[in-house]
Amino acid sequence: MDDSKMPPEANNNNVPKKKFYSRKRFLIPTFIFLLLAGVVVGYWYLFLKGYVGTDDAYIDGDPVTISPKILGRITMLAADEGDTVASGEVLVNLDxxxxxxxxxxxxxxxxxxxxxxxxxxxxxxxxxxxxxxxxxxxxxxxxxxxxxxxxxxxxxxxxxxxxxxxxxxxxxxxxxxxxxxxxxxTKIISPTLGVVAKKWSVVGDIVQPGQPIFTLYDLKNIWITANFEETKIGVIAPGTPVEISVDSYPDRKFTGKVLLIGAATASQFSLIPPDNASGNFTKVTQRIPVKISIEQPANDAPASLLPGMSVVVKIREKEN
CATH class of the missing domain: 1.10.287 (Helix Hairpins)
Structure with missing residues (x-):
């Protein structure tokens, strides 16, 4: 039917319906946006307020290099990568x-x-x-x-x-x-209990004094190195509790404490330290390493935490 032939009352009845649907199309996205914003703000207030965190963190440890004191040809290797070795165990025999x-x-x-x-x-x-x-x-x-x-x-x-x-x-x-x-x-022994992280030589190789044959890690002496922005260091204090998430164990929550805060930024120990004397200066927020202890959950079987694993840490801000 042609609208020109419809009664004027019919045309007037359609106007409120169009306005209602127009408002509905605007209100629903606005409501969803406000709801999501409220969830984000609530999550921040409940779980993140008063904390600083970073995902630029990894499990660290002191590597132990197994190397000979004399020149010689390897005749026996008693371990392979991933093996656990005891303190005093013979790892290498030289001719x-x-x-x-x-x-x-x-x-x-x-x-x-x-x-x-x-x-x-x-x-x-x-x-x-x-x-x-x-x-x-x-x-x-x-x-x-x-x-x-x-x-x-x-x-x-x-x-x-x-x-x-x-x-x-x-x-x-x-x-x-x-x-x-x-x-x-000619018999090279392990100085500590540890796990073989890397094997550098094979039987038959002639090795020089000091040349690495194995690299071990003592898994009872590991910690976390977390690189925090320098703007966050002011709210971190030694002894502060830390919440830790390990990428390899997403369902487990680990804890620890801040052991110490680095005395220099990580860039100072890079292969090529920054040199701003030339005048080409671009300000970049530096990162400072923070050493954190890590403790296994009491109710779970011990997790195999290995040096190099990525972690996320969250530290409660110190009270002023």
Whole structure:
């Protein structure tokens, strides 16, 4: 039906309906927006107000590098990545065949020099007696000065030979002690209870002194390093409780305490520290590392917390 043919009352009745639907289209999104805003504000007020947090955080620990003290070829590796090793456990054997041969040779030389010492001692005692007798005879004009000098020189020679024999024993003992120490160093032991995080070498490799073979972590001595913006450091204090979420265990809540606040920003220890002397300066909010302890939940089985895992921390602001 044509609207021009409809009664005027019908057209007037449609106007309020159009206004109602127009308002409804505006009010519903506004209501949803206000509801979401209220939820966000309520969540912030209930759970975030009075806290500072960061997700720039990870589990940290002191790495222990297992390396040799001597040059050698690896003949045995007793662990692999992920293995737990005990304190005092032998992790690496180096080839000791050459050292054992040297030990046998030095042992034989030491035995020989020890046998020569009594002979040198007997010769020295005889030379002392001869010189004593020659001294009395020379004073009594029984022998000539040349004969007396000959007895004196014989005594000096015997004393020198005895000293050489003793020094040879000392030198042989020292060389043998060095070889024995090197033999002990062919067995490399773990200095602590830990987990092998990285294996750097394989059997057959020739390793230099100080070259890494394993890297261990003591999992009983781990902590969290959280990098906070410098603008938040003022509200953090040592001893403050910390709520911790570990990405690998989203259903568990861990706790801890602030142990210490770094004395410098993280950028100061980067490979290339910032240099603003050139005049090209852009202000960037720096981050300061905060060391945090971490404790396992009391009612759950211990979680396997490994260095490098990402975490989120939330720290209650200190009271002014």
């Amino acid at each position: 000791d065949s050459d050292l054992k041969a040297q030990e046998a040779e030095l042992g034989a030389n030491l035995e020989l020099t020890r046998k020569n010492l009594p002979v040198a001692g007997i010769n020295l005692d005889k030379a002392k007696d001869d010189f004593s007798r020659a001294s009395m005879q020379f004073n009594s004009n029984v022998i000539t000065k040349e004969q007396f000098d000959h007895a004196r020189k014989a005594l000096e020679l015997a004393e020198a030979q005895y000293a050489v024999a003793r020094s040879q024993i000392t030198a042989s003992e020292a060389r043998l002690a060095v070889i024995e120490t090197q033999l002990k160093n």
